[in-house]
Amino acid sequence: MTIREAEAQWQGSLKEGSGRLRVGSGVFEGAYSFPSRFENGPGTNPEELIAAAHAGCFSMALSAILGREGYTPARIHTIAKAHLGATAAGPTITRIELETEASVAGLAAGDFERLAQTAKESCLVSRALAGVAVITLKARLVETATDH
Template identity: 75%
Template sequence: MTIREASAEWQGTLKEGGGRLRLGSGVFEGAYSFPSRFENGLGTNPEELIGAAHAGCFSMALTFVLGQEGHVARTIRTVAKVHLGATAAGPTITRIELETEAEIPGLQPAEFQRMAETAKTTCLVSRALAGVTTITLKAELAATTATDNENQEV
């Protein structure tokens, strides 16, 4: 199987120090710090990167599920909101909200909801994050014109 890599370097104390996060592919490198993680400071943080990974994985999983049933999306846009909260164990990712909107000609909303739920449970990142107490999903099918449905091949 494929191995993906990312790295982090930190210097200084927890509250006054700072670090850099790097993706192994080299396409992203960013600063992170206590303020960027636990407050609203500049920079990125691990939770934001988890959100990006989850949104990307879910969108691809939904594409796969749709394809298995003969549908092709024009667009799938997903946002993952990663909640960092306090528990007895300390700071914890307590919830992830997936919000997706897709434009898929010829697909009915009930079918879309079923497929989106399947994608949520089969997404590799969803499975990896199974320790997160709650992962929610809000899926919205964008309206298509009547001609979209008429022009779809059967």
């Protein structure tokens, strides 16, 4: 089993605080804050990273599906838009829009649409976002200099 890891550091209150997100491989690290997540402030946010993961996963799944059908794509470009909205449960990813275009020699448009739909339904991130069966938590409180 492959395990992927990322980490987050947060300092301060929700609205005035800030943090950093880092992927385990070290190829990405970025700042995040209340404004970058819920407004249009500078920095990244978890939803943007989910969108990036979805776009990447979908593109690879589509390439694999095309390959099984005997096609090699010259290029696949996918944009994922994660919509953050308000619900009774609080802020929620309410919708994800995938937009893809590909250059695939000899493939009919109708066949491409069918295969792209299969990729949307079968990519790992699409399936994870449909509902994760188990989410575990290990929580540990460490001592701080001041206690509030």
